[in-house]
């Protein structure tokens with residue numbers, strides 16, 4: 192049984208179908224890159240898992256139990272956390288409050304312990320804990336978004352475009368942090384990215400999504416070597 196099983200999912204916005212039968216599974220402790228161009232359906236797939244868009248067809252299971260059509264907080268309780276595209280931090284509240292907002296499923300004492308752990312991964316957030324999130328740099332806001340998602344102690348972390356709009360040196364740092372946190376918490380990570388090269392280098396496996404369907408799935412190494420992926424996604 193896999194940690195996450197996504198089977199034949201169709202994510203829909205009203206009558207608009209954003210994906211057309213997406214199936215894949217995620218095992219414990221692996222990093223999966225979900226790559227594809229604008230509008231391929233990466234975000235819609237992650238949001239369908241979280242219960243943030245309507246699942247018109249298909250099923251989503253965690254440890255074999257269906258969470259299809261469940262509300263987001265119930266999916267979080269099952270051990271899944273989501274860091275949305277564009278970071279979406281609460282700009283007018285402090286770094287600390289942003290992080291605590293990610294901990295609502297933990298008992299209070301546990302939330303403070305967890306906060307300490309998150310600060311150990313992101314020391315910049317500790318230094319800036321009383322500043323408004325909106326005053327952080329783009330890279331710091333991305334760290335905050337990831338830290339907030341991690342507050343719930345997920346087993347599976349869904350990251351939507353964490354590299355978006357950041358300078359290469361910051362992207363590299365965020366990649367190192369993702370790997371470090373993944374290893375120390377035995378996390379499974381799904382990394383939805385347009386930056387295919389970066390994502391596939393961090394990942395063990397990769398999925399290529401095109402117009403709402405999975406076109407290829409393989410080990411990240413194979414995808415990086417594939418002529419098709421090199422031409423279509425790596426600009427080679």
Ligand SMILES: Nc1ncnc2c1ncn2[C@@H]1O[C@H](COP(=O)(O)OP(=O)(O)OP(=O)(O)O)[C@@H](O)[C@H]1O
Pocket residue numbers: 204207208209210227228229230231232233234235236276385
């Ligand atoms: N709120 C929405 N209402 C209607 N259609 C939407 C909505 N959000 C996304 N879509 C459509 O769903 C399809 C998939 O979009 P999605 O945002 O999942 O792609 P993506 O792979 O995340 O793209 P990007 O790399 O640009 O973030 C697109 O055709 C898009 O227009």
Ligand SMILES: [Mg+2]
Pocket residue numbers: 233234235276351352
């Ligand atoms: Mg997207």
